[in-house]
Every structure is written in structure tokens, then in C-alpha cells.
Amino acid sequence: MGDKAHTHPGAAGRAQAADHPASVRNVVLVGHSGSGKTTLVEALALTAGAVNRAGRVEDGGTVSDYDDIEHRQQRSVQLSLVPLEWDGIKVNLLDTPGYADFVGELRAGLRAADAALFVVSASDGVDGSTRMVWDECAAVGMPRAIVVTHLEAARADFEEMTRVCAETFGGDDPDAVLPLYLPLHGPEGPDGHAPVTGLTGLLSRKLFDYSTGERKESEPGEDQLPLIEEARGRLIEGIIAESEDETLMDRYLGGEQVDVETLIEDLERAVARGVFFPVLAAAPAADGARQGLGTVELLELVTGGFPTPLEHGTPSVTTVDGRPRELKPCDPDAPLVAEVVKTSSDPYVGRLSLIRLFSGTLRADQTVHVSGHGLADRGHEDHDVDERIGALSTPFGKQQRPVSHVIAGDLACVAKLSRAETGDTLSAKDDPLLMEPWEMPDPLLPLAIQAHSKPDEDKLSQGLSRLVAEDPTMRLEQNQDTHQVVLWCLGEAHADVALERLRSRYGVQVDVVPHRVSLRETFGGKAAGRGRHVKQSGGHGQFAICEIEVEPLPNGSGIEFVDKVVGGAVPRQFIPSVEKGVRAQAVKGVAAGHPLIDVRVTLLDGKAHSVDSSDAAFQTAGALALREAAADAKIHLLEPVAEVSVLVGDDYVGPVMSDLSGRRGRVLGTEQSPGGRTLIKAEVPEIEIGRYAVDLRSLSHGTAQFSRQYARHEPMPPNVAERVKEEARTAS
Secondary structure, eight states, X not given: OOOOOOOOOGGGGBOOOOSSGXXXXXXXXXXXXXXXXXXXXXXXXXXXXXXXXXXXXXXXXOBOOTTOHHHHHHHXXXXXXXXXXXXXXXXXXXXXXXXXGGHHHXXXXXXXXXXXXXXXXXXXXXXXXXXXXXXXXXXXXXXEEEEEEOTTSTTOOHHHHHHHHHHHHHTTOGGGEEESEEEXXXXXXXXXOOOEEEEEETTTTEEEEOTTSSOEEEOOOTTTHHHXXXXXXXXXXXXXXXXXXXXXHHHHHTTOOOOHHHHHXXXXXXXXXXXXXXXXXXXXXXXXXXXOTTHHHHHHHHHHHSOOGGGSOOOOEEETTSOEEOOOTTXXXXXXXXXXXXXXXETTTEEEEEEEEEESEEETTOEEEEEEOXXXXXXXXXXXXXXXOOOEEEEETTEEEEESEEETTOEEEEEOOSSOOTTOEEXXXXXXXXXXXXXXXXXXXXXXXXXXXXXXXXXXXXHHHHHHHHOTTOEEEEOTTTOOEEEEESSHHHHHHXXXXXXXXXXXXXXXXXXXXXXXXXXXXXXXXXXXXXXXXXXXXXXXXXXXXXXXXXXXXOEEEXXXXXXXXXXXXXXXXXXXXXXXXXXXXXXXXXXXXXXXXXXXXXXXOTTTOOHHHHHHHHHHHHHHHHHTSOEXXXXXXXXXXXXXXXXXXXXXXXXXXXXXXXXXXXXXXXXXXXXXXXXXXXXXXXXXXXXXXXXXXXXXXXXEEEEEEEEOOHHHHHHHHHHHHHHO
């Protein structure tokens, strides 16, 4: 790396379908919003020749909307694919959103990629969410490299940022995070700032000057050699420490000179194995220039050091009925297994599915089996259907370049798969298979919505089903207790995008309404009630009288009905009618309109008429008796309580625990977790954590995670319960 001669490849940079998995590199870019990921992707595309200086796709001079403002805004919250070609290698760059609300798009990018580029701003540093993604990649052994951007900023310091990256990402081995190049500074300007104009290759001992917009190679001066040698020696030791040749370190320490070719080969192998993490620098090209600073070096690393899809294991595969299937990794001749990593709607071609092929070969107009399982709790029905795919294409911006086929290891877009959703598996129709899904973040911010008008109501169901088909991190709930339609999102920005997509894509206008939690009611003590339903209006009348006693039961008991009638005061055939009426009224509630639970209702006595008594009359009497008992009893409102687990950095433990207490939470305990983090476990009323996903992010500067699980219903404090009852009386 760093010693190859490159010229602007022109049209050769337009990537088509790959012909062998070994000629593919799938790379996901990770970094916080504003770190420069998208700008870096554009700079790499320019250097590779996929676009020219005017921002045009080199395809008949057609103006690309790759830089269109609206399209850039969409890409800021979506996973996007930019394929290019460098030295005969197809590089699929997966640009991910930097906003925490769109971590689902990031996880999809991680699933589709074989290596990751972590983009770090020299002026802003490394944020907590980027650290967490690094840990995720480390857990699965994904190869990684670091790119430092924004070197033009006045306070940018590449050396300091390299040190920070080593401390942050290196863990117990900071010498595994080392720079391959050092910035080359030009003359100081009037403000005292010396701009970065090139790079110094530590292994090659070469200078690469980008000041003219073209990469030019030269030899370093005598005054530059001491600085190069110091950093070079540390880099060589870092590379050799990860070498598969266990004798190399002893030979090096014994004074043997290791040739550059051997070092580069060991470096590339260590990067591909995910044990060495080089740091590079990059900047976009100046106006009129064709190569951005560091882009050639970065493309060399990607094509030479990052692994091929052949080196990336296939996720677990089963038949649709759950039987394991063993597949040879990334074999174009093996059975077809592909995964939908993103679903989007295009106004011209309809639904587009971005897929990653893990096995087999997919051809245009082929009929495939589409399998989707395991997301029923998020509003996705399990499905197994055969579909004929439309055109296959490779994207660039909003353009789609048709291809005839796609092989294992590559990515492409498939048009018109009407049933396929994000996370679904595509396989051969005569050999249907199912891939183990990737981990989806749990949406924890509720957004209760209702149609704005009658026309919107007619379109709402279809619009919501399409919305969740595109985004598996969103959960659709039709709450049977509150009768609300609830979209569970990852944060406020995620919710805003969902509403905008409903409006602009599917023509559905909705109103956001306050989210209600599922409350319950129960009796605070014993009470008696008499239900009398007597009416006479000519012909057969209605006659039913029953007397009941109600007493509370332990949590989780439900409704228990006991018959203690003696002497036939209530005929046997009408006792089930009384129970039916009691249970129907319990569902409606007796105080504030919430279901009644955890009581025993005992039927003690009653009266019947030989002609006018009926099933309906005794149902009505049973309901009246329960309401009368409630009128003379103390009724407790029960609220749902959630078990909450918060994983937070040690620096924020105090504020988080204090905040939980302010939400009427009970902290159950804490335990230390790796990486200087603490796991806090607490029980918190659900009514107090409706916006906790937003508030916790602000409280912890984006470094905390939490999960919640329903525990039980328990009595509300009297002041809160009285307010809820008053609101119910006002509404009625």
C-alpha cells in the first residue's frame, strides 16, 4: 500500500456486476452525523472515475442527481449503496446514517458488508454511539479501518486524533491502531494555519502530494526522515506483532531488515483477519480537482486489505420449517440464498429491494421464493410466496444500471418484489430457505396516530403496512385496550420521517394524539351490589334480580365467578347469564373505563319470573350489580409497571439513577459491565417512560441503551389515579 502508481481511471470506475466473489469488496461506512461519510463516498467515487468533476455520471453525459439536495437529505437517514471499480475490483460502498434514530439502517449495512470504515472527524472526535458500533463489530470479528476527515478545520490535529482512536478503539492493544500515513502540510497561511496538502507513506517512505488535484509522488527531504522513521518503526512493530509468521518479530528485533513487500502482505492479512486497524486520512477534492487527498490510499487499503466475500461466513440457514442447511460460503454455483437488506419505493419503478447475495446466482426475470418470518410482533405477517423478480440493477444515486445477473458476494437492486420486506430471504422456488435474521433494535418511543379525515382512514391501513415493510425497526401496534394505532419508533427523528413518508409517499395524512397506556381497575375491599332489571311494557316483560359480593384477589388472578345461590332463587339456566353480564361489564370497567381485574364475584341470591325472566335480562342485571358494588367501594386504578434495564457509561450512572427515581422508579440494583459501563435495573411505571428513549439519549449524550419488559399492573398513587378518573369523567 502506498507504493502503487495510479491515474484517473475514467469510465473504468463505473462498476457493473461482478464476475467472481474474489473481485468484490463490500464496505460499510460508520460514523456520527457530520463526520463526513457521504462526502467521503463522493470523493472516492470521483477518484475512481464513477463521476467526473462536474458531478455527472459518466454515462452519455447524463446529469446525476447523486448530489441533488433532496436526495442527499434522504440519504442522511437511509442506507445507500454506491458501487465503483478500482484496479479491477468492484467496491460496494454502503453509506449509513449517522443519526442514532436510524440505527436499523446501520445494522442492515453491517449485515451486508464484509468490512467497516469508521469515519472520524478530526475536529469533533469519537462519539459514544460510534464506540458502541465498534464494539459490535469487534464481537463478530469484522475487519475495520479508521478514516480521519475534516483535516482542513482550524483545530484539526491528525496526530492527536490518532492517539484518541488508539485509546478508544485499541482496548488492551493500542498498538493495533496505528496510522499508515502522516499528513504533509503546506505553507502557513495568514491565519497561521498550515493546510494539509499531501501524505507521507510510512512503509514506502514516499511523499504523495495532492496540492495540484493530482496525486504526485516524490522523495522526502533529509529533515523529514527522522519523523518518518520514528512513526515507521512503531508501525512495523505493530504489523509484525500481528503477523502469522511467529519468527518475524524475533528476526526483526535481531536486526534483520524486513522488506516492504513482506510488511504490506502481513498488513493486508492482519487487516483482513480483523486484528489490525489502520488509521488513514482523507479529504474531498478541491474544485476542479480529480483526486481527493488520501482517496487513492484508501482505495488501495479497501481493495488490498479488506476481505473478499469468500472470507465472510454465511449466516445460519434453515429450511422454512426450521431444519438446518449447510452451504458452501459464497459459491455462485450453490443454491440461491439472498437477503433483502433495504426496501424502498421509487416513483418510477415501484418497490426496490436492495439485496446481498450470500450464495448462488440470481438472474433477471427469475422466479424466486420469498420467506419472511419472526417479525409478527412488529406488524409483519409471516409469509412464504413465490414471486417473479423484475429487472436487476446496480444503483448510483437515483439511477439504476441494468445487469443480467448477480453472483454470490455482490449487492444489487431487484425491482417489483411486491411481497418482499426488509430482512426477508430470497431462495430458489424449488428449494425454499430462510436466513437467521440480524438483530433489530427494539423501538421504544410510542407514536399514537389517527387518520386526519375519512379519505385518509381508507388509505391508512395500506400505508402503514408498506411503511413497516420498508423499516423492520418500526413496530405497528393495534392496541385492543386503548383502541389506538401506535407506531413504535426509535426516536423523534425516526417518527418525523415515518409521518413524512406516510404523507408524501402514500398520500396519508395523520394526526398525532397523546399515547395512552393500558390501565386496569380493581376493588380495594369487599363490596356488595344488587342488580335489578324489571320492565313491563305490554306482552313479555323483562325481570331479573341478582345480588353479588365482590372481593379483591391477588395480582394476576383475573376475574373469578362463584355461584352460591341456594334454593333456586336464580334458576340454574340463568346463572351463566349473570356471569356473562358481570364479565362484559368488567371489560368495560366500573370507574374510569378500564378493564376490571383480580376480583372474585360471588352470586348470593336473586329473583326470577316464570314468564318475563330471560338470558338477556339476567346479563343486564349482572352488569348492574357489578356497577352498584363499585359505586359503594374504593376502586383502585392499576398502572402497568415495566422492568427497565439501562446500560450506561459509568460517568452517567448518577444522573440516570436520579432520573429514574424522579419517574417513580425503584432501582433494583446495578452491576458492572465491560467497557466502563454499568447495567442499572429498575421497575418504572410505563406512564412515566413514554419518552424515555429521547430523554435518556439526551441525558447520556447518546451513550446509553435501555430495554423494557412488562412486569405487572399495580395500584397508582391516589393523586395520579384521581386525575385519571377526573379526565375520564370529563371525557364522558
